[in-house]
Amino acid sequence: MNELNCLAPVDLERYCLGQMSEPELGKTEEHLLWCQECITNAEARDRFLGTMRTAVRRLQSHAKPQSNDRSRVSKGPNGRG
Numbered sequence: 001m002n003e004l005n006c007l008a009p010v011d012l013e014r015y016c017l018g019q020m021s022e023p024e025l026g027k028t029e030e031h032l033l034w035c036q037e038c039i040t041n042a043e044a045r046d047r048f049l050g051t052m053r054t055a056v057r058r059l060q061s062h063a064k065p066q067s068n069d070r071s072r073v074s075k076g077p078n079g080r081g
């Protein structure tokens with residue numbers, strides 16, 4: 001059972017917003033290294049937070065190397081509304 005160790009939605013949000021500090025921050029990142037579920041949850045939030053996209057990608061690249069073909073990013077000055 002990993003639920004006890006899994007990140008709470010509020011924690012994910014704090015992490016996404018960069019409001020989390022050590023040692024919680026380290027634990028969270030460490031958890032995201034192996035817990036795909038929390039990564040998915042974080043990414044879902046990232047869809048509207050748009051803050052931790054880089055962080056998660058960085059973590060995932062550590063966990064499993066993936067070739068990123070999609071370099072097509074629409075550059076828009078309007079990131080959030």
Ligand SMILES: [Zn+2]
Nearest residue numbers: 006007035038
């Ligand atoms: Zn988890």
